[in-house]
Amino acid sequence: MEILHILDELENYVEECSRIPMTGKVILHEDILYDFLDKIRAMLPENMQEAEWILREKERILKEAKKESETIIETAQNKLQRITGESEIVKIANQQGEEIITNAKNVAKEITQGSFNYADDVMAQLQSELERIQLVVRKGREELRQNIRQTNNQNKNAG
Numbered sequence: 001m002e003i004l005h006i007l008d009e010l011e012n013y014v015e016e017c018s019r020i021p022m023t024g025k026v027i028l029h030e031d032i033l034y035d036f037l038d039k040i041r042a043m044l045p046e047n048m049q050e051a052e053w054i055l056r057e058k059e060r061i062l063k064e065a066k067k068e069s070e071t072i073i074e075t076a077q078n079k080l081q082r083i084t085g086e087s088e089i090v091k092i093a094n095q096q097g098e099e100i101i102t103n104a105k106n107v108a109k110e111i112t113q114g115s116f117n118y119a120d121d122v123m124a125q126l127q128s129e130l131e132r133i134q135l136v137v138r139k140g141r142e143e144l145r146q147n148i149r150q151t152n153n154q155n156k157n158a159g
Contacts, residue, residue: 003043003133007140010036014144024152054122061115069108076100 013036018027080097 003040004136006036006039006043007136011140011143015147019151022155022158024148024155026148026151051123051126054119054126058115058119061118062112065108065111065115068111069104072104072107073101076104 013032014026014028017029019025020027076097079100080093
């Protein structure tokens with residue numbers, strides 16, 4: 001992933017920077033540091049935009065499923081009303097209508113559950129990716145701190 005490449009470049013830059021003797025501090029050029037931060041920020045919105053898209057898509061799918069189930073139920077109820085007539089035909093029609101309504105409700109539940117599962121899977125993948133990025137950043141910061149401590153110890157030993 002490109003963000004890892006940028007973090008590697010930042011780490012290399014810090015390692016190559018001039019050091020202030022006997023302080024363990026590093027001299028960083030402000031513009032270069034801001035450039036790295038801008039690159040990292042530019043990468044993060046892609047993940048955020050993807051999460052927002054997923055949420056919008058989930059809402060769209062749920063609305064579609066609800067609309068479809070309402071249409072199926074309405075169609076079934078209309079069919080049930082048209083079929084009314086003689087008592088035996090009415091009984092059969094009522095049974096069929098109830099079956100259609102039950103099937104429509106089941107289909108709506110399946111569609112809704114499927115959209116929830118899809119959204120959950122995508123969000124889990126996004127969460128995993130963000131956690132991985134967070135781990136890389138944490139490791140990078142730990143390495144930077146370790147380098148600072150080593151530099152401090154070297155400077156103390158040299159002084």
